[in-house]
Each structure stands twice: as structure tokens, then as C-alpha cells.
Amino acid sequence: MAQNHFQLSVDITMGRPREFSHEEVVDSAVEAFWSNGYEALSTADLASAMGVAKSSLYNAFKSKQDVLLYALARYANMHSAAVRRLVDESDTVGALRQLLLNVAQCNDDGRGCLLVNTAAELGAKSVDVQTELKSGFMAMQKAFAAIIKSGVQAGTINFSCDADAVALTLVTGIAGMRVLAKGGYSAAELAPFIDLLVQQLTA
Template identity: 40%
Template sequence: MARPRQFDEDRAVDSAMRAFWSSGYERTSTQDLCAATGLGRSSIYNTFSSKHDLFERALRKYMREKNSGIFAVLDGEGSARDRLRALLWQIIDAPQDDPLGCLVVNATVELGPHDERVAELLRADFERRRSALATVIAAGQGAGEIDGSRTAGDLAQFLIAAIGGMRVAARGGAEREALEAIATVALSCL
């Protein structure tokens, strides 16, 4: 008879997510995952089958959590420009206990080019964010508050790149003023 699990699986995925977010996939060892989750090696492999499986679950959790914050802002009150500004300021005002950078950006660089399963997750995530941004931008263009000379899709892709760049800059040690300058320039391009 198998023993019942004595741990919170979601909490373990969250802890693993933070470890991968801080160190990347390759640099996060099984021992690092044991330390982060408080689980033994056998519990990790019995529950998640592999480091890669745990990484995929952690990446999905990261995407769900970050996207829920993005979509809440984009679906919120105010003009399109105000909502886009609020989205950019989410990066500037990131919670102090979040690791710096972005797990999606890290996974795109580290695994995207050669791991088809991760690449598919990343493509689907990108399209959800691009579509949501394009919808808000198109509404702003219709209201005359956002320049209509570029497509909403192109501007959405630009904002995704700017947000990713801001997260990379933050990880590299950029001060708040530098992040605010990037956000301000990005808004001026709309």
C-alpha cells in the first residue's frame, strides 16, 4: 500500500518555480530543487517524474500567475493608454520577494531553441499576451488615443519586447529610474 503524500504539491511547484526563475533550468540541480521544496529526491521524482516535468509545471504556473495580473490590468478600468501604462508600471513595481527577471524570457533563451515541448508552451503564451495587448491597443486606436499608423499586432509585439527588456534590465541591476525611462519611451511610441 502506497503512503499518502505528506506535502502540498502546489507549494512544491511554486518553490521550484522560484528556483528555476532565479537560476535557470540547467543551473538548477536536483539538489537545489530538494533544498527549495523541502522534499527528498525520491518525493520529487515520484511526484513529478523528472526535472523537466517539474520545470514545465513551474513554467505553466508562472505563466498563469503573471498572465492573470496582465489580463486584470488590460481588462480593467481607464483608457487603453492608462491600462498600458499600468501594465508597464507593474514591472517597475514588481514585488520585492519576486526573483529578478522573467522565467518566460529565461526559458525562451535557454530552452526555446531546442526543446519543442517548452517552445510550444512559450508560443501559446506569447500569442495569448499578444492578442490581449492587440485588443487593448486596437480599442485605443479606435478612440484616437493611440497612433493608428502601425498595426495593433505590431505594437503589441513591441510592448512584449519592451516588457521583456525591462525584466532583463532589472535582473542586470537597472535602477528604478532606468526602468521608468524605458516604460516612458515605450508609451511615447504608441
């Protein structure tokens, strides 16, 4: 994958081309794919959402799928970093429970998870997309494992638990909850499952 820190020239009608950072246009792509999915989003609409000319998109990213790969990586980096910040929480178990409750209650304003959404739409259709998705899910797993290990060291999480295995359980559980939430399950209906996920940290 290309470097993440180059300047992308964008054609405008008059004057010199404006330049946007790679992160800026990829962040816009994340929002576009997250809100619309992949197939329903035309390349022209994607370029418009990114604030670039269609020709510039192809020059910089080569294809719509190439943009998606960058977007998935960016999304995973941002969300795994957000999870890792829970290390600073004094009540690790409480922080993880609140994260799970937030998923059940709002599911990112109903949009769900970009990784989960893309896995359902394209995971079986493209090896490249599948590879990026697995990398993203593994980043989330490692972030949760880091939180669990921190909690074990602090004595707030069961010291005998397997951090990597529990982290995979959390990633799997969250993915499932996001799908069920989109399918109409309420936060109250998902609460017993959240309790089961959290119990493994303290049992």
C-alpha cells in the same frame, strides 16, 4: 502535459503520507526556478523547495525539465491573468505605463521574468522548453492585445492601431527592458524607451 488537478503523495517518516495539490508544488517550483535558474538548481534542491521527496518528484513529473515545463506554464498563466485585469482600469494607457515603469524600477525584485531568464539559459537547447516558452510569451501577447482592444473600445487608445502588433511590441519591449535592467540600466535611463512604447497607443 499531465492534468493540473491531482494530488501528489509525499513520503514522510511516520504516519500516513501527506498530500499536496499539484498547484501548490508547482508554485514552489516557479519560485525555485525563478530565484536560481535551471542549471544551478539541483534536482535535490528543487525537490526540497517543492516540499516533496526526490522519488516523489520523479514519480509525478518524470524529470527536472518536466517540472520546469509546468512551472513555465503556471508562471505565464498567472502573469497573463494579471495583465488582463488591467481591463478594469479606466485609464488603460496610464495603467500600461505604470506596468512598464514597475518593470524598469524593480524588475520583480531583480529576478527579472522567468520566461525571459529561461529563454536566455535554455531556449536554444531544448525544443520542448522553447515550445513552452513561446506559448507563454504568446499568452502574454494575447493578454496585452485584450487590454489594447478594450482601450480602443473605450476611446482611450488610438482606434487605428493594430492590437496584436502593438501587443507583440509590448512583450518584446518588456523582455528587452528586463534584460537591460539586469545589465545595470536604471529606470531613468529606460524612461525614454517607455515613452516610445506608450506613444504608439495614442499617436
